Amino acid sequence: MNSIPVLEIFGPTIQGEGMVVGRKTMFVRTAGCDYRCSWCDSAFTWDGSGKADIQKMTADEIWDQLVAVGGERFDHVTISGGNPALLSAIGELVQLLHTKGIQTALETQGSRWQPWMLDIDDLTLSPKPPSSGMKTNFNVLDQIIEQLRPQNNTSLKVVVFDDADFEYATDIHSRYKDVPFFLQVGNDDITSTDTVALTQHLLGRYEWLVDKTIASTAMNNVRVLPQVHTLLWGNKRGV
Numbered sequence: 115m116n117s118i119p120v121l122e123i124f125g126p127t128i129q130g131e132g133m134v135v136g137r138k139t140m141f142v143r144t145a146g147c148d149y150r151c152s153w154c155d156s157a158f159t160w161d162g163s164g165k166a167d168i169q170k171m172t173a174d175e176i177w178d179q180l181v182a183v184g185g186e187r188f189d190h191v192t193i194s195g196g197n198p199a200l201l202s203a204i205g206e207l208v209q210l211l212h213t214k215g216i217q218t219a220l221e222t223q224g225s226r227w228q229p230w231m232l233d234i235d236d237l238t239l240s241p242k243p244p245s246s247g248m249k250t251n252f253n254v255l256d257q258i259i260e261q262l263r264p265q266n267n268t269s270l271k272v273v274v275f276d277d278a279d280f281e282y283a284t285d286i287h288s289r290y291k292d293v294p295f296f297l298q299v300g301n302d303d304i305t306s307t308d309t310v311a312l313t314q315h316l317l318g319r320y321e322w323l324v325d326k327t328i329a330s331t332a333m334n335n336v337r338v339l340p341q342v343h344t345l346l347w348g349n350k351r352g353v
């Protein structure tokens with residue numbers, strides 16, 4: 115079995131974002147990313163600061179750890195990162211989870227294709243807007259969405275910080291009209307430890323994003339969401 119670089123395994127918690135928001139789930143967070151988003155709330159997966167915590171684990175070892183942490187209190191596992199789509203070995207984990215009767219979700223930015231994406235139950239593609247400093251390769255994203263289209267397992271989620279990001283989100287939604295589309299509030303204070311103040315601030319940002327969506331003629335068949343876990347637990351890790 116091939117090994118997977120794992121940074122954290124936690125839960126059960128709720129999926130705080132996107133297409134299955136509120137779903138009780140475990141998280142497996144992999145190390146390494148091909149992007150370097152300016153506002154990444156999980157930069158410890160790629161900036162070197164979490165290096166000592168990386169464990170190379172087989173799918174079997176990840177399963178054992180999921181059970182050690184979550185017991186029998188879960189039937190859904192979300193694989194995030196970093197970018198899990200850098201890792202071909204995730205395919206073995208997805209297969210194993212399905213043999214155990216566990217549903218799977220994936221968080222990725224849509225920069226890399228893996229065949230095992232076809233087997234994911236709830237797949238979120240989150241292309242990055244201008245504020246991230248990253249540039250979307252639309253050839254790659256077009257191909258990923260084309261291959262996933264028959265599966266009906268995919269949604270798009272764009273994080274928005276400013277007007278230029280909202281325009282980018284509008285472009286993504288109009289390019290892939292048939293893919294369920296989510297707008298997500300950007301957290302612009304990823305170091306705050308004052309959860310009450312942060313929550314107040316992010317609810318204000320949520321209202322701004324809702325107002326922009328209400329006013330837009332291009333954003334009708336969309337859903338607008340905050341990061342629910344951040345409203346509950348602030349910038350705490352492992353929740």
Ligand SMILES: C[S@@+](CC[C@H](N)C(=O)[O-])C[C@H]1O[C@@H](n2cnc3c(N)ncnc32)[C@H](O)[C@@H]1O
Nearest residue numbers: 153154155156195196221222223240273300301
């Ligand atoms: C940490 S990323 C890991 C998965 C993958 N690399 C990706 O970006 O989709 C998981 C989700 O968190 C979002 N995210 C990261 N930093 C954020 C922030 N400061 N505010 C809101 N969402 C953020 C990303 O856009 C992505 O949708």
Ligand SMILES: Nc1nc2[nH]cc(C(=O)O)c2c(=O)[nH]1
Nearest residue numbers: 128129130131194221343353
């Ligand atoms: N509760 C919770 N929901 C999440 N949805 C996406 C997350 C991620 O970091 O990928 C995340 C996370 O870290 N925690």
Ligand code: SF4
Nearest residue numbers: 147149150151154196
């Ligand atoms: S793609 Fe995801 S994990 Fe990578 S830097 Fe951007 S938000 Fe962070």
Ligand SMILES: [Mg+2]
Nearest residue numbers: 155156194341
């Ligand atoms: Mg997160």
